[in-house]
Every structure is written in C-alpha cells, then in structure tokens.
Amino acid sequence: MRRDGIQQFKNSGNAALNINLSPWLAKNVDAYYKHEFGIETLSLKGWPVGPKDTASFLRMVGEKLGIEKELVEKAVHEEELYVYEYLDSLFGNFERHRFILVGESAKSLGIARFLVNVHGHIPLAVILTDSVYEKDKEKIRTEIQNLDCSRKADVYFENDVYEIEQIALKYDGRATLFMGSSYEKKIAQKLNAFFAITSNPCLDKEILNRSHIGSRGAVSLMEDLYNHF
Numbered sequence: 470m471r472r473d474g475i476q477q478f479k480n481s482g483n484a485a486l487n488i489n490l491s492p493w494l495a496k497n498v499d500a501y502y503k504h505e506f507g508i509e510t511l512s513l514k515g516w517p518v519g520p521k522d523t524a525s526f527l528r529m530v531g532e533k534l535g536i537e538k539e540l541v542e543k544a545v546h547e548e549e550l551y552v553y554e555y556l557d558s559l560f561g562n563f564e565r566h567r568f569i570l571v572g573e574s575a576k577s578l579g580i581a582r583f584l585v586n587v588h589g590h591i592p593l594a595v596i597l598t599d600s601v602y603e604k605d606k607e608k609i610r611t612e613i614q615n616l617d618c619s620r621k622a623d624v625y626f627e628n629d630v631y632e633i634e635q636i637a638l639k640y641d642g643r644a645t646l647f648m649g650s651s652y653e654k655k656i657a658q659k660l661n662a663f664f665a666i667t668s669n670p671c672l673d674k675e676i677l678n679r680s681h682i683g684s685r686g687a688v689s690l691m692e693d694l695y696n697h698f
Contacts (some may be wrong), residue, residue, distance in 0.1 A: 482506040486533055490516050491575040493605035509533065514612055515578025519587050519687040520549045522579060525611060552684040564645075564695075567591045569637055569660075571649030572668035573599040574609050576681070580648070580667055583637070583687060585616040592622035593640050596633055596649075598668075601626070634659075665693045 479660060487502055489495055492512035494647035499510040513532055517526040524545045529543035568590055570577050574597045582694045584590040595613050610624040625636055634656045637647070651672035657664035665674060667690070681690040 482508070484508055486530065487512060489513065492657045493574070493601045493608065494599075515575045515582070516580075516682050518579035518681060518683070518690065519583035520684045521587055522582060523684040524550055548684040552687055554599070555688045565590055565638075566646035566663070566694075567593050567643055568646040568648060569594045569596070569640060569644050569662070570667070571596045571598060571633060571647075571653050573597065574601060576668060578609070578612055580681065580690065581613060581616060581622070583690070586617050590646070591618060591620050592616060593620075593644055594623045594625065594636065596625045596627055596636060597634075598628040600628075648694075663694075667693070 477659045482502070482505065483510075484502075484506075487499065487508055487510040488498055489510050489512045492514065499512070502508040502510065511529060513526065513529075513551045517523045525549075527541055527545050530536075531538065565588075568584065570581055570584075570592070572580075575599055577595055581592060581595055585592055592613070597609065601609065606626055613624050614621045616622065627633055627636065630652050633649075633653065637644070637653075637656050639661060641660055644660050645660040647653065647660060647663070648667040649656075650668045650670050651666060652670070654664050654666075654673070679689055681693075
C-alpha cells in the first residue's frame with residue numbers, strides 16, 4: 470500500500486503547518502487552508518538546497534511550531550555534519566563554473582543560491598520554465614539577481630526548447646556548465662559545456678528515490694555536477 474494517496478489528502482486539514490516552496494503559486498490553496506482549517510502557511514522563496522538554506526528552513530519551521538531551540542539546533546548540527554563530511558573533500562579541488570540553469574522557478578532559485586552563495590560559481594543565465602504571473606516575475610528576478618556575486622545573472626522566462634537554445638547560444642564561449650532537463654542536453658553539447666540534469670524530464674537515467682532538496686540533496690547535486698557526461 471502506497472504511503473501517499475487520497476487518504477492523506479483527506480487528512481490534510483489536520484496538519485500543524487503548510488509549507489509552500491513556491492510562494493508565487495498555490496496562493497489560493499494557502500488561503501483556503503487558513504480559512505477552512507486555521508492552518509498557517511510558511512512560504513519559502515524556492516527550495517532549500519544545501520546546509521545553509523536547510524538550516525534557515527529548519528529554524529523557521531521550529532519557530533512556527535514552537536519547537537525547543539535546542540532540538541532544532543541539534544537537528545541543524547547533525548545535518549551540517551553529514552553534508553560537510555562529503556562536501557569538504559570537494560572544496561580543495563572543485564571547478565568553479567560559469568553556468569546556465571534551466572528549470573522551474575522554485576527549484577532553480579534553491580540551486581542557484583547554493584551554487585553561488587556557498588560554492589562561488591558564477592551565474593550567466595537562469596531560464597525559468599514555469600508559468601507565473603507577470604507581477605511575480607520581478608520578485609523572482611530580484612531574488613536571483615541578489616545572489617552573492619558581482620556578476621548578476623540574466624533572467625529569462627521561457628519554456629519553448631527552441632527559444633531556450635537561442636538564449637543559451639548568446640553565451641557560447643563563456644558557459645562552462647549547463648544544467649537543465651534531458652531536453653537541453655544537446656544545447657550543452659553545442660556550447661561545449663559540461664551538462665548536469667537538475668530538472669524534469671530526465672531521460673538519461675532512472676531515478677527512484679533521489680532529490681536535490683535539503684542538505685542531503687546537495688550531496689546528490691554535487692555528485693551530478695562533478696560526474697560530467
């Protein structure tokens with residue numbers, strides 16, 4: 470019997486807290502749960518990727534739910550120990566890339582924050598493929614351009630593969646890493662850039678239980694970035 474299903478959805482009104490990883494989406498759902506069940510929503514600006522974002526996420530959840538700070542900090546410390554045990558081995562010899570990132574906004578924000586703010590990679594362009602309201606596009610663009618890098622990323626909203634390729638070709642000779650779905654793999658080859666799958670669809674390999682979210686997901690992300698194909 471699957472753990473996820475209609476019964477969990479029926480019981481969702483008993484939740485202590487909702488977490489919305491895409492605050493520019495599902496706003497009506499947040500309002501509904503607040504009105505019908507009195508459930509608050511914690512809205513994040515994209516996925517928490519890596520130990521820094523994950524620590525902030527855990528502290529926000531702990532504060533919302535009134536969890537003792539000592540327990541929260543214990544969880545943060547354990548996650549940091551786990552992830553840095555793996556990532557420390559990369560810090561001395563990792564490649565610093567100039568990257569193009571293609572994907573939906575919530576995940577792309579999290580990945581870009583981790584790569585730029587934690588690892589010091591340089592963002593050339595972030596191409597967002599999901600549909601968001603015009604009024605929210607500027608908020609997302611601001612989040613991406615506020616990353617800790619003097620080179621501000623160019624931000625595009627586009628989901629047509631041909632148009633994405635035309636955008637990417639503007640960075641020919643500069644991009645060394647291209648991240649996206651299997652649809653974008655050939656674009657990376659044209660740019661002579663390393664390629665890593667960070668969004669769906671993934672047609673190159675089977676993924677059963679693997680994610681880039683959280684501290685442990687960052688380990689998977691780094692494996693994908695440094696096992697170039």
